[in-house]
Amino acid sequence: MNHQPFEEWLLNDKNLTHTERHELDLHLRTCTHCTALTATGLALRSANVIAPAAGFSMRFQQRLAAQKVAERRRKLWGMVVLVLGGVGLLGWLATPIIYAFLASPVEWITVIIGYFLFAITSLHALTEVAAVLVRIVPDFIPPYVWMVLVSALAGLGLLWIISIWRFSRVPQGVSA
Numbered sequence: 001m002n003h004q005p006f007e008e009w010l011l012n013d014k015n016l017t018h019t020e021r022h023e024l025d026l027h028l029r030t031c032t033h034c035t036a037l038t039a040t041g042l043a044l045r046s047a048n049v050i051a052p053a054a055g056f057s058m059r060f061q062q063r064l065a066a067q068k069v070a071e072r073r074r075k076l077w078g079m080v081v082l083v084l085g086g087v088g089l090l091g092w093l094a095t096p097i098i099y100a101f102l103a104s105p106v107e108w109i110t111v112i113i114g115y116f117l118f119a120i121t122s123l124h125a126l127t128e129v130a131a132v133l134v135r136i137v138p139d140f141i142p143p144y145v146w147m148v149l150v151s152a153l154a155g156l157g158l159l160w161i162i163s164i165w166r167f168s169r170v171p172q173g174v175s176a
């Protein structure tokens with residue numbers, strides 16, 4: 001079916017003469033394509049583009065700022081609750097210890113000092129034992145053990161020197 005010139009008229013929203021309008025009516029009765037085009041044109045003309053109310057962007061920005069403030073306040077309150085909760089929990093856990101301490105401070109101080117002394121004396125004893133071992137052990141090791149140790153060290157040293165020598169030779173081999 002030939003839609004011209006009717007399609008052209010509809011798309012350009014032409015002001016039609018009386019005869020043109022009559023021809024178009026006749027065509028529209030048989031043509032679904034141009035009928036649909038007419039309906040679309042009517043729908044587009046009737047759709048009003050709603051302009052944003054005055055001061056829209058300003059109100060939008062104000063609302064955004066208010067939201068940011070509210071969010072910051074929420075975070076602050078969250079932190080306060082967290083800190084208070086932590087302090088409360090700590091206090092709740094520490095209360096029995098504090099009560100026990102207040103009930104008999106001297107005993108507790110004695111216990112604490114006792115722990116410190118124990119730690120210090122055991123550390124001292126450990127260092128003494130280590131010093132004694134360092135002094136005594138060389139006398140206990142027989143000469144052949146020393147020979148084995150020295151030869152093992154020498155072997156390791158030799159291996160090390162050989163490996164360095166091999167590594168340093170590799171680039172030469174590649175370049176040659």
Ligand SMILES: [Zn+2]
Pocket residue numbers: 001002003004006007027031032033034035
């Ligand atoms: Zn048509």
